[in-house]
Amino acid sequence: MAKGSAPGAGADAGAGAGVGQAPVPGPYGSPPPGPYGVPGPYTSPMPGPYGPYGTGAVPYGMPPAPQPATSGLAVASLVSGIVCCLPPLGLVLGLIALPRIKKRQQRGKGLAVTGIVLSAVSSLLMGLGFVTGAFSDFWSGVRDGVREAGSSAESLGLKKGDCFRIDLTSEEPVDDVEKIACTRLHEGEVTGRFKVTGFTGWPGIEAVDEIAEERCDRFNKAYAMDTWALPESAGVYYFAPEKRGWKAGDRTVVCGIVTDEDLFAASVRVDETTLDSEQLHYLRTMNSIDDALMTEPEADADEDLGSNRKWARAVHRAVTTASSELSGHDWTHPADARVARLTKDLDEAARSWHQLATAKDADAFWEAYDAAFEGLAREKEVASRSALRLHAVPPADGSEDDGGSGSGSGSGNGGDGGGEKV
Incomplete structure (x- = not known):
């Protein structure tokens, strides 16, 4: 068998070897015929009405055409128009952005227009606010709310069982108290806290005081059940919200037992957490007589x-x-x-x-x-x-004197500043 000839081919078939000769089968066979009977590799498909790759298509290996950039001024105009404190700036930035967008063939015309509209409306409202004094009242209220929040019962960070030092002779609202270990001399100890509810608006300082005195007295009796262990000067004290704090959302009252003479040298807590069952039963029973006497x-x-x-x-x-x-x-x-x-x-x-x-x-x-x-x-x-x-x-x-437990009343919001003896 001659090299390069097909198996079983005759002498006539060998004439003109190498021209039109069928290829020698390789390991994967001969390539298939073309789609229309034309041998060889496939040709490109017939171009359609939009070219061989369709609308907007990019041939493989070619980078996409660059897109126009978005105007930074247009974005800044929109943001400034949304932010309530910067409406004039948004108006100026939008007016500058429009001609630049057209000149530089940039994107963002819609952003700039929106920024101009929002800024114009906000600027108009701001102007009316300054003319009518509404903004002055608003910022005054914000300042008062922040100032009041600094002295609110919630912001003092006091919780049940905390001992603190406080100047009970001051008639000014309490801005801060010094929390210390209960083993050190102290004027007060927190007996509980609660939120005033049931009012849609400011109920008045008298109503808040009445609620605080009644609830705090109950907290104190439950916290310091052995009233014999309290000094004669012990009384009820509380930190309660005033009108400005109430409007800012403060509803917390912090209750405590205080003394303005014989300072506490240890915790006055005597309740179910410190008493055994016999002590607890005895104090609950005998204290009910004191409650009736009061x-x-x-x-x-x-x-x-x-x-x-x-x-x-x-x-x-x-x-x-x-x-x-x-x-x-x-x-x-x-x-x-x-x-x-x-x-x-x-x-x-x-x-x-x-x-x-x-x-x-x-x-x-x-x-x-x-x-x-x-x-x-x-x-x-x-x-x-x-x-x-x-x-x-x-x-x-x-x-x-009244047969009670020696508790009294006081206020941490500018009241008499100390626990009155009953």
């Missing part, structure tokens, strides 16, 4: 006998309930015997308060008055408190 009417029996008898009935009910709660509890030794003695004293006191509650006239009321209070003398609690490891030294007589 509701004594301002008008005496000569002026309003009915209100005073109603108050005496409330105290009688609290005393009898306390006796039942104490006797029904299982006490460990030696508290069991001492609490049993106290319950007998309470039963005797209840009889005196019943006489007070059923007095026929003011004279009979006054005759039973002293005996009723003597039945609840603090000294009768000393033994049981000592057995329960509670504070066993009775408060000074001056701190309990």
